[in-house]
Structures are given as structure tokens and as C-alpha cells.
Amino acid sequence: MKSVTTTMVGRADEQAELVAFVKSAAGQALVLRGEAGVGKSSLVSHAAVLAEQEGHLVIRAAGVEAESGLPYAGLHQVLHPLLADVARLDDGIRPVFDAVFGGVQGDPPSVMTLGIAVLGLLSRCAAQRPLLLVLDDGQWLDDSSADVCGFVGRRLAGTPVKLLVAVRTDLTSRFDTAALPELPVSALADEDAARLLDHRYPELSRRIRRLVLEQAQGNPLALLELPAHFAGRSSDLSAEELIGQHGMPLSRRLQRLFGARIAALDERVRGELLTGALDGAGTPSSADAAPGTRYRMRDADSAVAAGLLDIEAATGDFVFRHPLVRSAVVQMATPNQRRAAHLALAQVHREHLERRATHLAVATVDPDEDVADILEAAAESATRRGGALAAVTWLTRAAELSENHADRSRRLADAAFVAGHAARLGQAHRLVQAGLAPGSTGSPASVLAAAYQALYQDGDVRSTHRQVSAAIEKLRDGGTAAVSAVGGAQPGEEVLTRLVILLLAISQYSGDRATWESTRGLLASLGGLVTERSRLYRDTWSDVTRHGADWAGPVRQAAANLPELEPWDVTRLGAAAYHLDILSQYRPHLQRVVDRELETGAVATGMVMLHQIMLDQMAVGEWAEAEDTGQRGLDLAAEHGHQLFAAQSRAYLAQLAALRGQVGRARDLQAEVDAWARPRGLGFLTQVADSAGATAALSSGDYEAAYLYAIGITQPGTFRPYAYQASRTLLDLVEAAQHTGRVEQARAHALAARDAGLPLVSPRLGLITYGALAMTAENEREAAEMFARAESHPDAARFPFELARIRLAHGIRVRHVQGPVTARQYLVPAAEAFERLGAAGWTERARAELRATGAPPRTSTLNLASLTWQERRIADLAAGGLTNKEIGERMRLSPRTVSSHLYRVFPKLGITTRAALRDALSRTEEPARA
Secondary structure, eight states, rough: OOSOOOOSSSSSHHHHHHHHHHSSSSSSSEEEOOOOOOHHHHHHHHHHHHHHTTTTTTEEOOGGGGEEEEEEHHHHHHHHGGGGGGGGSSSTHHHHHHHHHSSSSSOOOOHHHHHHHHHHHHHTTTSSSSSHHHHHHHHOOHHHHHHHHHHHHTOTTTTTTEEEEETTTTTTTTGGGHHHHHEEOOOOHHHHHHHHHHHOOOOOOOHHHHHHHHHTTTHHHHHHHHHHHHOOTTTTHHHHHHOSSSSOOHHHHHHHHHHHHHHHOOOHHHHHHHHHTTTTTTTOTTTTTTTTSSOOOSHHHHHHHHTEEOTTTTTOOOEESSHHHEEEEEEHHHHHHHHHHHHHHHHHHTOOHHHHHHHHHOOOOOOOOHHHHHHHHHHHHHHHOOOOOOOOOOOOOHTTTOOOOOHHHHHHHHHHHHHHTTOOOHHHHHHHHHHHHHHHHHHHHHHHHHHHHHHHHHHHHHHHHHHHHHHHHHHHHHHHHHHHTTTSSSHHHHHHHHHHHHHHHHHHHHHHHHHHHHHOOOOOOHGGOOOHHHHHHHHHHHHHHHOTTTTTEEEEEEGGGGSSSSSHHHHHHHHHHHHHHHHTTTHHHHHHHHHHHHHHHHHHHHHHHHHHHHHHHHHHHHHHHHHHHHHHHHHHHHTOOOHHHHHHHHHHHHHHHHHHOOOHHHHHHHHHHEEEEEEEEGGHHHHHHHHHEEEEEHHHHHHHHHHHHHHHHTTOOOOOOOOOOOHHHHHHHHHHHHTTTTTTHHHHHHHHHHHHHHHHHHHHHHHHHHHHHHOOOOOHHHHHHHHHHHHHTTTTOOHHHHHHHHHHHHHHHHHHHHHHHHHHHHHHHHHHHHHHHHHHHHHHHHHHHHHHOOOOOOSOOOOOOGSSHHHHHHHHHHHHHHHHHHHHHTTTTOHHHHHHHHHHHHHHTTSGGGGGGHHHHHHHHHHHHO
């Protein structure tokens, strides 16, 4: 049996590093990077043999080009020998693998969730015996698998697990940005190349030897293969004629050499090699790999004799001598031969939906509705597992194989819909245009795609509302039969529902009463064609003050099965949950899947998830995390050209800056959002900008400005219809009105909140309604009663900023009526809450009120020990007079990051301005010195 390893020449340094890698007690990862044929496979084989000798369990796998678009195909190959141990894992980890590999419904994991589960599995398997994972041809690994391998590779320290990956330099891969240690594998030095050639071919003539060395350029595979190619050739041929086309890349030249040998094989063996190559057969694998996971080539001894295959010692299977052989086999085959091989593989993998679909998509030429159905089902499966891009490919191919125009249009519309949510708006538009009937100038699906692009790229709510409304009216006026006939079995209903939901989204962004009333009127005219879910979105997205009171239960019920929903359905329910202030219940799911969607799935939907995560982080007081989430969302929106999402991220960052007392930053962001959104009629965003302005003004004590911003959203004593910030800014308007002497307006607004039934709509609205009533109460009995109802609200702790504001206001009132000692029980927890949150302006106000009660002054409830190393270093530099830019240059941080750190430092040191920083550091250092 022929060995698959070859004595290596000139690789002493690389072998030494691999020896150190294998024998190291610490878990780690290493990426070998080099051109095709340079010897990466020989090096990883050398490392695998060495690891086995050292007592390691070695698992080998290789990326397969044909599966590079199949989500988690590579990871399944890597982990398959270990999956038997999943049954012994705890209940928290096992469902993660079931959802990815088991084909069962489950919570689709993010890269982090799956990566942590993989780490747990590997650590368990390596508990008795060190483990080495060897992955060749990493450039062909699917993106989902590569991301998980990168996540795991960065976290192997402290485990008995090592990961060795080989990738080609001439092809891009996710490992290029995986931040794993690398070992470059370069061509052999001239003397080593000559030594390898002389060792293998000592009888070469001087002329052929010179030609081989010249053309091989130190590439070991070329040094081993070119002499056989020259054998028997005339010595009067030029080097270019012997090798092939001058200037052709070496990898292409080598493929041509292998092609000549493949052509010499009989047809049956060539077919065997082709089937194996298309399925990734003959990749290095462990001896205990499950049978049936790869096609096993049979009766191919002639290919071994031709130097195209080797025989793996552990399993006796035929393996390709080099990946370039596999590529040459595929390239030499005719289209009919490739289709026949794919058809055979579809039968081999008939129990695996997505793998079967991959082969059927290539094997089928003529329209075939059964195959199209399989591709459609595979697309749905991939979408739920975060494979939106694969889903677009399968749906597009399904459309091409459809037997009638209606089904073709429907599938192209579905592909366009998924592409739009994957931030491929241009592709979505092209797919819709491809689905138009000959001579047709438009369709509901084309309106859908065009409106998505206009809304999310340009923030156009005016024309998109008209266009989408007209498309819905056209379907309505055609009647139920017309709706059902748009594209086959119930496709019109699906398109209509998508149009309705898009119209609701447009109306939400408009924040305009007339627009919303037009939308609600149109939906009312549709009657039973409007789904229950669409009605839920209509009432919660439009005006929760008037329509949201009865929807919390249905939202909870609908969100009970989030893992079974498409990602865009998750975010739609998330928006409803946000308006009803119950988003915290669903944030864990959003955090589990957002990375997956941003990396391999519905990118635009992932950006919406980031918005929802940030909003909940702000609500519960996780402000530092919210800053990071918001900045990430802004960067992604700018990268993908989603100007609407970029403005929305800036609006939320403005609100956050206002809460933290970063008044200058809040006003800058507010102005930027307002300048972009107001001309476009984006009331949703201008209301957020006005809200940020009110909060920033309150934080800095400018109550008149706060009042003017607040009444720009809604007038006292009423909640402007379809202005979603009207109810959310209840405390802002009440407090600003009181501080500016507008006591009657403040009281009227609090009573309006009670009369509108806000406590029945959401827990947060209940909390702030009772707080507003306490602030404006006309007697102390009512004030105490309303405050008690606010403080004892079951969900009060979920909204720490609002609760602290209510306690502060009540403490101030109590100080004036009952005296300073009684007031402290309200003022102390308020001050401590503001300080924990990092609300600098509010902290200073609460501390001032405490001082007014005679409480002893203190620098802060926290001291220097609470500062991180980075925060302390930034604080010292700022105290020394350096600007944010100068600090950033010294610490290699952006000025924005420096600013963010400083505003976390301020409340910890009990200050609100940069000028007070030096004194604060001096005061806090005194106890430390003592």
C-alpha cells in the first residue's frame, strides 16, 4: 500500500515549529498559508503523524469547493467523529448541535453560541486524550463553519485542544481575517529545490533538470510532477512549449499536467474520480469517520498508478494526491458528465435536504417542479439557520426550474425578498425584474423590491407610501381571485402580506397622522385579507396609547416560538415588543442570532436586531454596552449604504448621550439626524431627535429648552396621535413644565396619561404615569400614594433611570414638606442609581439635593478602585491637559472611544466636567495614600 507522505526537503524550520506546536502543553491554533503545491498538505500530515505518536486523537477534514455555500457543511465534517458525545452533554449545549446538525427545530445559534458549544464538546472529548483538529483546504470551508472555527481557535488556551488549518494564498477565505497565528509556507530555496529534484529524479538530463528548476520556481509539487511530463519529449522544444502557455499561473500549469494523465484513464475510472471530486471524497479523514458521509471511490487502481490517487493507510480509501488533481478532474469533465455525477450524488444524499438540493440544482437542466420544490424547501431551511445568501441562490435556481411563469415569478419574488433582507437591494431589484412577464411593466413584487430600496437606502417614505398603497389597491380591486392568481398556490396572499407589512413600516417611519390614517383605512378595506399578525403590527407600531392595550398577550404568545420564525418575523415582533416595553423577554434570542444574521444571513434584519438590542440595553441601564451596540449598528449601516438605519443608529446614540450627560455629543448627533430626516418627512426619527434634545437639556438644567423640545413632540394634556415618542416623553414634559412654572400644564399632562389608560398599555408607561401623578399631586396624600404605586410596580426595577428620576423628584418634594432626614431615603438610592448608570448630570443634581439635606459631602460612592486600567490612564492624561485626539494617538484609540471612556469616569468620580477631573483625582488619591 502506497504511503501518502513524502520525505520533506528544506522544511526544517517549518517542521520545528510544528513540533513545538504539537508538543506544547497549551491549546492553540495555527494557520499554514502558502500557494498551491507548496507543501502545506505534507506539513499538516507530518503534524498529524507526530501528534498521533504523542498520544493525541487526530481528526482530519478538508474544505470542499462544491460545499462552500452549504451552511455548516465543513463544521459537520470536522465534528462528525465526536458527535456521538453530544448525547452526554448537558441540556444547555445539546440543543445547539441538534438545531445545526440534527435537522430538528431549535433555537438557531449565533457564532458565539455555537462556538461555545463546540468548545465544550472539544474539551469534553479531550479530557482523557489531547485532541488535534487538522483542516486542509480551509479556503473552501463554508463561511458559517469558518467563522465558528475562528471563534474556537482564538479560545483554545487552557484546553488540551489544538487546531491546524492550511489555506491557499491565491484564494480569499474567512481565515484571512480570523486573527489566528500564522506560519507562512514559501517556495523552497534554490539549493533545496535542486536537492529534492536530484533525490527523486537522479537520472534527469542536465537540460531537463534546468528546465524543471526554472519552471517549478521552488514549488515542491511542480518539482515532483514536471519531470514525468517532460519524459519522452523532444529536447529541441522550448520551455514554453514543454510547459504550456507562457505566463500561465503555476497552479494552472500543474492542473494541465494532471489533466493529461486523467485523459489517459478509461471512462469508468474518470467517472469514479469525478463523482468523488464533486462530493469531496478522498479528503483526509479520521479512521472513525462515519461511513456514508462521503462518496467512496471504487476500483480506481489505475488512477493510483498514474499518480493521481493515493491510498489512505488508516481506512484503505482512495484519496486524491493533491487538491489540484480534484480541480483538474472537474474541469476536464463535460457538462453532461458533471450533471450525471451530481444526479448520482443527489441519490446518495437523499436523506440530507440541503446537500441533496446542492447536487440537484446542478444536475437538473429542464424545468422540473419536484426539484424546484426541493430547492425551495432547502432555502427555507437555510434561512432559519442563518443561511440567507444560500437561500437566495436556491430560490433563484428553483425559479429557473419552474414549469410555469407564475411559479417562476413567485420564487424570484421570494428570492428578492430574502435578498432585500440580506442587504442585497440591487440584487433584489434585478431578481424581481427577471420575474416580470414579457411585456409587463410592473408587478406587486417589483413594487415591493423598489420600495425596500427607496426606503432603506434613501429614507423615502412619501413616494414609497403612494406606490405600495397603489399596489395593494390594485390587488384589492381585483378581488380574492386576483390575489390568489398573482403567482400560483397562494403567492398573491404572501405578496399582499409583505406589501401590507412594508406599508406599516413606511407609516411607522413617517410618524405622520395623515399617513397612518390612510394606511389604516386601506387595511380596513381589505377585510379578511389582512392577517392577524398584520393587525398586531398595525396597532402596536402606530399608536400604542390608543390601540396597544390589548396586544401584550398576543405578542407574548406569538413570540413563544421565536426559533421557528424567519429572522424578519423575529424583528417585526421585536418592534411590537419594544413599543409595549416587553422587549427584555426576547433580547436573549436576539443576541443569540444577531451575529449569525450579520455574518451569513439576513444582514439588514441583523441591523434591526442591533437597534432592538441597543434599545433594551438603554432601558435596563446597560449604557456602556448600548454604546458599543449602537456604534456597531452605525458602522454596518454605513458600510451597506442603509442611510435610514444609519440615521436611526445616530438618533439612538443621541438619546444615549443625552442620558449620560454628554450634552455636546447629544446635540451634534441630534442636529445630524434632524437635518437628514426632517426634509424627508421621517417623523419617527425627528421625534427621537427631539426626545434626545429634551433629555440633554434636562440633564444640563436648561428646563426651558427641554420644555420646547417636549412640546414639539406633543402638547401638554394630550398625546398627539401616531407620535410614538409622545407617551415615552411623559416625564420629560411634566418635569420641564414644573421647573419652568407651568404647573397647570404639568398636572394636565399627568392626568391625561392616567385618563388615556397608559398603565394598561405597558409596564414602563405604568411606572412613569404613576411617577408623573406623584410629581404633580395637589396634596401630599396623593403624592405618597402615587409614588408608592410607582416604586412598588412589579417591573419598576427593569427601568432604573425612570425609577431614579421619580425617586429624586419625590425626595425633593418630601424635603420641602417633611424635612431633610425623611427625604434622604429617596434621594440616596436615586443618587446611587444615577451614579451606577453613568448619568453625570443627574448624579450631580441628586448629590446637590443630598447636600441640601445636610448629608455629608463625598466624592463618590465609588473611588479610584472602580476605574479600569484604561479608564485611569485616560483620566490621568486628560487631567494633564491632553485633548481627546492627543490621548487617542498616545493610546491608539479613536477620539470617540476616549470620549466614551471619560464619560464613564465622570460619574465614578462624582464630577460632571473635564475641568473638575484633576481635583477629583487628587481627592480620591488621599484615602489610597492613607
